Amino acid sequence: MVPSTPGGIPRAAPLRVPPFALGADELHLWCTDPGAVAAPAHLAACEALLGDDERQRRDAFVLPTGRHEQLVTRALVRTLLGRYLGVAPKALRFAPNPWGRPELVWPGRAPVTFNLAHARGLVVCLLAAAHDGRAVGVDVENVVRRTPPLHVADHFFAPAEVEALAARPPDARGRRFFELWTLKESYIKARGMGLAIPLDGFAFELDAAPSIRIDLRPDVGSDAGAWRFRLHEPTPEHLVAIAVRDPRPRDLRLCVAHAAPLAGPLAG
């Protein structure tokens, strides 16, 4: 295992827009309550942004909550990328990468890199300026309304994580499970390869202040020192994990905004 060196993403600050511009050291986290997209005209406007394949993907969800979250997620990413890139949201095109993750189709490299996640009651989109070697991943869980499946850790997590979890007092294990899970998901999502990366092939150490450390098994990666992580609670119910690979040894600033697509700062 190759441990990462301490590096930081300090505590979040509120994001002020406009302008919709990403500084080289900035991470922008947009948070949307899907319940805020409810008025018929608002729903119709979001719906109108979607491409045919996005609509089909949305319609494949059998449960109404899943369909709605998918609609809000796609409307949010189109609205945000439209603002940051200065193009019409509906004109954006997406195509799946070899592991199925939808990526923006852009001539050359898009100037913005992003990642999406959703849980009950929250959709999030993380954006950063694109740089050589940089990748971002985000995950969110509802830690109040969801019961943590602790046996998932026993089956799939790295031995050091299973031990650290078992060492916690029983009433603190659920919280630690969600912290580890969201961090692991954020790392996997930043890599863009889904579960093709084994969950026991990398381990997080959360008690090594001041920052979160990752240990990578050699078959998983050798660039642990380039990764920065952050846990953030955008609401009392939700835990967000952020993963950033940035070969440059600089601190990153996390800026957070709460808005629905086509409303508030994202209106018009």
Added chain:
Amino acid sequence: MNASELRAAVMAALARVAPEADLDALDPAVPLRDALDLDSMDFLAFVAELHTRTGVAVPEADYGKLGTLAAAVAYLGARAR
């Protein structure tokens, strides 16, 4: 385990990971992810439940073969003792 025991094991595993779902109405041919709104945490919980209930440890390369109820029962049928 015979086919009906395997099907019962899969249904029990699904009931554990998706307790709010109406499994009686589940179409065996519809993707579980869409039908039950399963995310990756649910899916791995499902894989772990299957291991506990059937003894079959499903490798990551085979996750795609558990996509529907019918496919999961068929996959386990070929591997469970």
